[in-house]
Amino acid sequence: YPGRTPHIHFRILGRDLEPLTTQMYIRGEPRNDTDGVLRGIGDPAARERLKVAFVPESDASAELRAEFDIVLAARAMFERG
Numbered sequence: 001y002p003g004r005t006p007h008i009h010f011r012i013l014g015r016d017l018e019p020l021t022t023q024m025y026i027r028g029e030p031r032n033d034t035d036g037v038l039r040g041i042g043d044p045a046a047r048e049r050l051k052v053a054f055v056p057e058s059d060a061s062a063e064l065r066a067e068f069d070i071v072l073a074a075r076a077m078f079e080r081g
Helices: 030-034 044-049 075-080
Strands: 007-012 020-026
Touching: none
Parallel strands: none
Antiparallel strands: 007 020
């Protein structure tokens, strides 16, 4: 997307789950500071939780690894109120 910082989209659907759409951002990416979607998250702590460090998988590999926890709740939990 022109003008957007690098990010990865997640859309999670499942029976008895509330649909979840989110994005993961690269921690330390300079364009994060100017990304309108990321800056639009008003809670600084929530914004930081979406930024993930990408680290080398091993010394001999060019692959990067990142961990991004996604927490889901069954729809019945929401209906219990």
